[in-house]
Amino acid sequence: MALERKIGYAVVGLGVGRAHAKAALNSTNGRLVAVCDLIPEKLEKAKKEYGDILTYTDFTEMLKNPDIEIVSIAVPSGIHAELAVQALEAGKHVLVEKPIDITVEAAEKIEQARARTGLKAGVIHQNRFNACMKPMKEAIDSGRLGRLFLGTFAVKWYRTQEYYDKGGWRGTWAMDGGGSLMNQAIHTVDLMQWLMGDVESVTSCMGIFNHSIETEDMTASLIRFKSGAAATFVSTTCAYPGLSTDIQVYGTKGSIEVDGDQLKLWRIEGEDEDEGKAMIDLYGEGNGNATALDPTLVVGHATQVNDIIDAVLFDREPLIVPTDAIKSVRIANAIYESSRTGETVRFD
């Protein structure tokens, strides 16, 4: 619904932050007011690309602008909480990139600032809005899949050394908080806990195989859930040339397998095999086919940028809030702890 008042939007960090800026620019109920980055060339480029906007190299200065109501935080992961809390304290709502921050303690500071200020805080985990996730989540939550007993999750990606060298923060414990797991596979950690429920324990190992970085480029874990189900979870940025993201969930009444945003298998006991085939026809090509039929299944950052704008306009909670997003950071850090100590890490 388009309204007369448009919510003023700003973005800090112009890497993936450009996707936030573009989404705000194209949004129905928002308007892009300003962007901020430490690198002046990125600001020049943004001015050319986004037209009549303000640019800042100083985040504190940008926060003084009263036209800005929401700020997207898209800087390196290790300073998400610092900037998000600063923005909330300055009276701005925030949309924070994944991971919400690299430690549970830092992430909790965002939640505390949100509660203290009464403002909105959303967190990007855009893969939850991949078209096939909606029917998959519904099939699990409604019990159509029966009792879940097993999941297999594998993020088999590839990143070059140049990728890690760019920006200087990737692959460092202090700013990236980890490697293939905390940066790339955190999306799938989020999906795992969202689909399968609360984690009971993790037993893990990790290593560095093909990069000159501080952190891991491979993790492998056995996850036990409070429900009694189990899952394997692996992450890597060494799988040349960049392979699948397997998300496979098995229940006593059926099985669903996904690769990335593409549905690969949908079989539910007692339901016609043709129904499974119809689901593959609809969701097998990722978001394309499904969104052609259902425009509400728009993917990527635009969904969540529009969501936070509407959350502010209509005074409701964003789709993914800090208490949701903290869960994947807790699991990722438990995987690192188990890998370091060789012990199983149990959750309360």
Ligand SMILES: NC(=O)c1ccc[n+]([C@@H]2O[C@H](COP(=O)([O-])OP(=O)(O)OC[C@H]3O[C@@H](n4cnc5c(N)ncnc54)[C@H](O)[C@@H]3O)[C@@H](O)[C@H]2O)c1
């Ligand atoms: N949702 C996704 O799919 C997705 C994809 C990529 C990155 N990310 C996340 O987005 C964040 C940024 O990653 P990236 O790949 O865009 O990194 P990047 O290095 O490409 O961009 C980060 C930008 O932030 C700027 N910056 C750093 N500190 C700043 C400060 N104090 N004030 C203003 N600007 C500052 C840098 O100059 C840089 O231009 C990370 O947390 C990452 O995990 C999410």
